Amino acid sequence: MTRDQAWEILNKHLKNDKLIKHCLAAEATMRGLARYFGEDQEVWGITGLLHDADYEKSKGHPEKHGLLLFELEKDIPDDIKHAIQSHNYDDTNVMPETKMDWAITCCDQLTGLIVACALVTPNRKLSELTNDFIIKKLKEVKFAAGADRSKIYMCEEKLGIPLIEFVTIALTSMQEISDQLGL
Template identity: 45%
Template sequence: MTREEAFELLKQHLKNENLVNHSLAVEAIMRGLAEELGEDVEQFGITGLLHDIDYDVTGDDPQRHSLLGAEILEKHGLPAGVVYAVKVHNEIHGLKRQSLLDKALYAADPASGFIIAAALVRPDKDLNNVQLKSLKKRFKEKAFARGASREQMAACSELGLELDQFLNIALESMKKIAPSLGLNG
């Protein structure tokens, strides 16, 4: 599946603009992680883009979230590794993260919301002006972006990355698409 086909599939299933932006942000982070780790950039990107494809239907049903998404992706012929990564990113199912793809998606998912929140609290709402230093400070503030699991982001260690390195990759990757996210001031 090409990136364009994946985006069309996402738009067929996900109508909420904020969730589409979240998917774009996770895609960007996953691409950055793939580059850093020497992995398949397209596969990582498409996995990030499609990871929440079922959320319009399962947002209020965490027990079904990611299982339905995995079914949708399997039906559309995505590779088993992509399907499993989507399934395992929801820790409620208790599945083991096995591949770098699984581990990257697990850490990238909350990082996108955390970084978007850091941009939105700025007076200029410009992602390009967010710095790693401020992310590190905000990371310690439990009340900031409460829904962005610090534990999940810290799982970047499973990728062999330090938290600072991971946050920097995520931030710089998201800056590349700031206009698409409406976060360019």
């Protein structure tokens, strides 16, 4: 599967611009993580790009989020499929197993938190963010409460990446596509 094919699938199923940007942020971060691990950036990037592709179509049925996409699209490779199914393991009961599975599970929540952090900077820019600020906001449980901190912290146990490093990778990866993210 090529990035172009994945982009086409994403836009076929998702219409909300904010969600599409979230998927682009996840793609960028997954690419950064693949680079860190010396893994395949295309495969990891496509996993990030498509991880929420069925979000709108599974609305109201959280147990289908992560599974429905594969009823609609039959040509997505198995490793990407497993990672996407397992990133919502609380609802799908498909457990993450590989490093790529855990990468999308952990970074999904972090990208959302980073966007929320950017939005409270004076000029609403990713370039104004520092690691320390993000870590500080991470510890404020009431800030961007929708971002599941427990999943972010799992980067240490499941991926073997120190939290500060994990935040750095996500932030720098997202800064690389700040224009596309509008931040």
